[in-house]
Amino acid sequence: MAAAGEGAWRPADGEHDSYQSPLARRYASADMCFLFSDRYKFRTWRQLWLWLAEAEQTLGLPITDEQIQEMKSNLDNIDFKVAAEEEKQLRHDVMAHVHTFGRCCPKAAGIIHLGATSCYVGDNTDLIILRNASNLLLPKLARVIARLTDFAKEHAGLPTLGFTHFQPAQLTTVGKRCCLWIQDLCMDLRNLKRVQDDLCFRGVKGTTGTQASFLQLFEGDHQKVEQLDKMVTEKAGFKRAFIITGQTYTRKVDIEVLLALASLGASVHKICSDIRLLAHLKEMEEPFEKQQIGSSAMAYKRNPMRAERCCSLARHLITLAMNPLQTAAVQWLERTLDDSANRRISLAEAFLTADAVLNTLQNISEGLVIYPKVIERRIRQELPFMATENIIMAMVKAGGNRQDCHEKIRVLSQQAAAVVKQEGGDNDLIKRIQADAYFSPIHSQLDRLLDPSSFTGRAPQQVQRFLEEEVYPLLKPYESVMKVKAELCL
Template identity: 25%
Template structure:
């Protein structure tokens, strides 16, 4: 295996490994789409959140005066400590990386980094208070919870909501546009395009509501969750209360009972809900793709874009196909994370450490899919003539209405309404029935005047029930 410094590969080709080229698509081809997550789920963002947790724990301990001689720092010192976090940029990232190369431990490097900042603030004597009574997981679980929470709330969920709003708005615009349904791929009782879109908007909204109620749990209770070191150092302190107020002060939900690790159950719950949202959106993409294939949707050509490298007439539904692929990749990772993170050997193993570093990749592929769906929707136009023509060639779908009216007539005492289903089955199954034959059939049934009038006025395009009303409910 050649090193990054090698100039050529065994094949004789020039090596690209030493250049600034991304291995993964989210950091390469699709970086613009995934970039908003970098501020929350990159390694640098994780370290910034670790600094945040360490600094706030330091301040919390001084404010609570948990140790003899400990008192709150002054306002200037407090602001100086917090500026370690707010000022964390490229130079600080490089300095922290250099410390980690020495410690070979990421959280210990954060502790030392903060310790180096204390003398300038007049707090050198309090250096032992940094990372006081903490295990690495006390810091990591809170840092990850903060990063994941902010990534979901500030990036993924708003993007998802905008896509759902697009679907809803398109549905509202076509609430009354009649469309032939297909059940099992066969012509079925008509609906409206708007109602079918509203179903997806409603389903996706439910998942967003669940995600919006998600708790982001955190703990700070020592090496095995017993507060043993805390009690050994300060036995009179109510460490449960100190822990609770600290975690809740970070804007997280306190988990009082853990092993060395926070159990990650909340992450499994979140990833299951996000994956379910993705699966519904995937279903939406395959339906839209299918409607495009039968001409219900027309794609608006983009100036200068190539649909096919050899067939100039084509405008391929690439946005929805790209979204499908990325939703599948996202869910493969989300499902793995949900299954892996809820399990730990005894009090601690490191499988979660490697796993959690891929949360950004999972959400990144989902974000890429959402952006593709949004772009695809903006390039759709409804082919009203195709919808109307399809309905006009399927008058047999009124068979359901006729046999149901016959049942109602039979209950009301109208004679001659025997075997309605079988009579319509004989008329319609296996062959097309045009308007003239269907109206003739209705006229021969002997229905009451009101019932016959309703059926004679009915067309495939008007046989939509309250679909328009349902569409507007979304």
């Protein structure tokens, strides 16, 4: 059989006959995909050309109302086929769309892109998309936090075995553990909002950022050039523009944005790894639908496929942070074009991946299931060893000798451990203590000494204080969007 691309069999062309990004096809929301679509991008280019023309007209350049109206009427009239043909000839995407826009705006064709450079539409559109894409992510992240907050509040006092190094450790509570997840996500919410708030518009800066072309258009009037920059910035909905740019806005902006998303990816990976571990222990499960199949071979399985998907996508999101770091490092002088192809991929994929991860995590957090009896059984297996210090203290208070008691406990503990490890039996330390006459002074206290809630410290109180002081205030701006449910396409 011929190798692919060398006469190999191919079906008729169609939507299933060419590679399509799984991010768009399987995982990310339609809203996020639209923000990174050609239609949204090139429509925004046209909107930027219109804003520029309107501002230039207001400041006295010879641009007519008829030309402005013609541009307004054709913002959505994009002939993508013509634009592609133009780009194939010109090898310049911006000029291809200048010509395409000019074809449907013959009266305005001569003033479209007046005084601007390609980065006027390219970079400013990217900044608009980064801002608007963040607007899509922030409520989704807030909803994930809110769902986990409800879960943490409900289980604030439910004791569970803690783990360090994935080895049994002191008890915590289910709600307290969930707050560890929430705390990381709250940091991500604050970080992403800060990055969004820090976004500046590139504005109207010209070919190398000096605004020389606009200064010439306005015959040396510096004030009008500054007004032009300010007017277009306000039309685009930004509070401020960069004062200093080269041909592009500094690519360190992309670093800030993608690092915030990568940090979110790290948080989600940690949370979903924890869920997967707890699913293995049968203490917690993600939602599992009635018709869902866990394995094609092993019919009994309930694999945590949603959490696994989150981990898989989160790893991709984390690795994408390397792209803007390396791109910013190699920008020569006022600019070089080796950022372009990379940014087309990395910026879009970062937001689509973050969107997919949050959609999936919200779905998980809306249907988390815990199994208290399994949790209780595991506590019973480990708590007797943890309770030995309390038992020794109680014996001393009852008149016993600390050293004698410690030796008794040591011997009995080793015997019980042998039953667990060598025979596969249950931890019978308490039964051994109950059967030993030496411990008769505290036999009546054993139930109280072994109450799991007495081993969780201030975990319930910490949950309450954390939610009230840190989480609820952070979520307040998002109250109006909290009812949206997460549905997975696949």
